[in-house]
Amino acid sequence: MKVETFFTPDSxxxxxxxGRTVAVIDILxxxxxxVTAMANGCREILPQASMDQAVQLKGRLGRSGVLLGGERGxxxxxxxDLGNSPLEYTPEVVKGKSxxxxxxxxxRALVRTKVGVSGCVVSLLNVTAAANLMARAGRxxxxxxxxxxxRFSQEDSVCAGLLIxxxxxxxxxxxxxxxxxxxxxxxxxxxxxxxxxxxxxxxDHGWYLTAIGFTADLEYCGQLDKYQVVPEYKDGRVx
Amino acid sequence: MKVETFFTPDSxxxxxxxGRTVAVIDILxxxxxxVTAMANGCREILPQASMDQAVQLKGRLGRSGVLLGGERGxxxxxxxDLGNSPLEYTPEVVKGKSxxxxxxxxxRALVRTKVGVSGCVVSLLNVTAAANLMARAGRxxxxxxxxxxxRFSQEDSVCAGLLIxxxxxxxxxxxxxxxxxxxxxxxxxxxxxxxxxxxxxxxDHGWYLTAIGFTADLEYCGQLDKYQVVPEYKDGRVx
Numbered sequence: 360m361k362v363e364t365f366f367t368p369d370s371x372x373x374x375x376x377x378g379r380t381v382a383v384i385d386i387l388x389x390x391x392x393x394v395t396a397m398a399n400g401c402r403e404i405l406p407q408a409s410m411d412q413a414v415q416l417k418g419r420l421g422r423s424g425v426l427l428g429g430e431r432g433x434x435x436x437x438x439x440d441l442g443n444s445p446l447e448y449t450p451e452v453v454k455g456k457s458x459x460x461x462x463x464x465x466x467r468a469l470v471r472t473k474v475g476v477s478g479c480v481v482s483l484l485n486v487t488a489a490a491n492l493m494a495r496a497g498r499x500x501x502x503x504x505x506x507x508x509x510r511f512s513q514e515d516s517v518c519a520g521l522l523i524x525x526x527x528x529x530x531x532x533x534x535x536x537x538x539x540x541x542x543x544x545x546x547x548x549x550x551x552x553x554x555x556x557x558x559x560x561x562x563d564h565g566w567y568l569t570a571i572g573f574t575a576d577l578e579y580c581g582q583l584d585k586y587q588v589v590p591e592y593k594d595g596r597v598x
Numbered sequence: 599m600k601v602e603t604f605f606t607p608d609s610x611x612x613x614x615x616x617g618r619t620v621a622v623i624d625i626l627x628x629x630x631x632x633v634t635a636m637a638n639g640c641r642e643i644l645p646q647a648s649m650d651q652a653v654q655l656k657g658r659l660g661r662s663g664v665l666l667g668g669e670r671g672x673x674x675x676x677x678x679d680l681g682n683s684p685l686e687y688t689p690e691v692v693k694g695k696s697x698x699x700x701x702x703x704x705x706r707a708l709v710r711t712k713v714g715v716s717g718c719v720v721s722l723l724n725v726t727a728a729a730n731l732m733a734r735a736g737r738x739x740x741x742x743x744x745x746x747x748x749r750f751s752q753e754d755s756v757c758a759g760l761l762i763x764x765x766x767x768x769x770x771x772x773x774x775x776x777x778x779x780x781x782x783x784x785x786x787x788x789x790x791x792x793x794x795x796x797x798x799x800x801x802d803h804g805w806y807l808t809a810i811g812f813t814a815d816l817e818y819c820g821q822l823d824k825y826q827v828v829p830e831y832k833d834g835r836v837x
Contacts, residue, residue: 511609513778540750
């Protein structure tokens with residue numbers, strides 16, 4: 360099985376995703392929040408690339424049971440029901456609900472996977488479950504890191520490496536065929552995998568989240584294998 | 599001093615380069631070849647983004663003393679004087695000459711630095727000299743890896759890490775302020791810095807170059823600090 364990793368959404372051309380099992384990773388915080396919402400019983404998540412699209416969709420759906428969630432600059436969007444902190448997405452709030460969701464990096468990476476390409480929503484919270492699912496799928500894999508504003512992010516790359524390590528374990532003795540970026544991701548996971556919360560606190564995005572008051576989110580996002588759920592993004596919907 | 603690293607040209611927005619000392623790295627093989635040509639006495643290199651632009655410029659310059667060099671798919675372009683193997687750029691061939699140069703990744707990264715932004719041409723062959731120059735410049739630095747077809751490449755990232763390590767040594771005890779990508783590059787340099795030729799042979803691009811017959815180039819490109827020259831790209835010209 361071949362695994363290719365993309366540290367930024369733009370570096371993944373359409374051809375590199377087609378026919379692959381795709382993992383989408385944005386652990387600070389979009390994919391962590393989506394995994395949490397699904398684990399806590401939300402009905403579906405409808406990722407939107409822009410605020411405009413999110414608000415228009417809310418207008419069209421117009422019914423109760425639909426929440427608007429997301430961030431810009433890490434902060435809750437005015438008028439939205441929820442921000443992008445996974446700690447807000449409790450069972451009491453999200454059970455049975457549809458959530459229209461827009462974030463700076465993660466939902467764009469997800470929407471980047473386009474119609475016809477489905478993606479697994481991966482965070483540290485479900486990385487082993489996701490690795491087992493992707494190993495069982497048997498197809499070549501693409502690991503798509505959201506990064507940060509079009510640039511490499513350490514935390515997503517570490518999660519990519521942990522995912523690949525676990526895929527290798529699940530498939531052993533069959534060896535994985537890794538590209539340059541996948542091997543770099545594994546090296547980052549070897550370096551930081553044993554101290555994930557500390558790693559998150561010492562990244563460009565982690566420092567920013569600390570500065571705007573989300574230290575508790577970093578503790579939450581750094582938890583390994585809290586959940587078994589692996590939400591799937593397909594045809595514009597995470598479920 | 600702040601150092602930001604970009605693993606692909608597209609991930610560097612114009613703002614991230616303006617006012618910085620920029621290093622451009624494409625060690626397999628464009629920047630290695632350019633450093634070699636300048637060390638061997640060539641007058642100047644005129645990087646062009648496309649073959650068309652290269653051939654048109656040759657037509658306009660039209661004089662003797664101008665060579666056409668470059669590759670597509672790793673191989674010499676039909677009708678060109680030189681390919682992209684640094685071993686071709688001997689003193690006998692290049693001394694006093696202008697070289698119009700176009701390659702798949704490296705010259706595009708260089709041209710990406712745009713008018714008004716100058717760049718140091720960096721390879722393993724001149725990495726310590728480049729680090730000392732960039733440290734002395736005193737401005738914040740941007741390290742721009744050419745990567746491969748818009749994607750991360752291990753060899754450029756290792757070279758970026760070696761450059762940053764040496765900048766840190768030159769500036770000590772003043773600490774460098776590194777972004778996520780710069781810290782990942784340093785980790786890669788720590789892992790692979792002591793076995794550079796072997797590292798080059800075990801990369802996506804290295805395997806390809808071996809397959810098309812350029813093993814000797816990998817041995818050459820893996821040499822550390824063979825030269826002291828640090829060519830500068832400015833206003834469309836390397837000199």
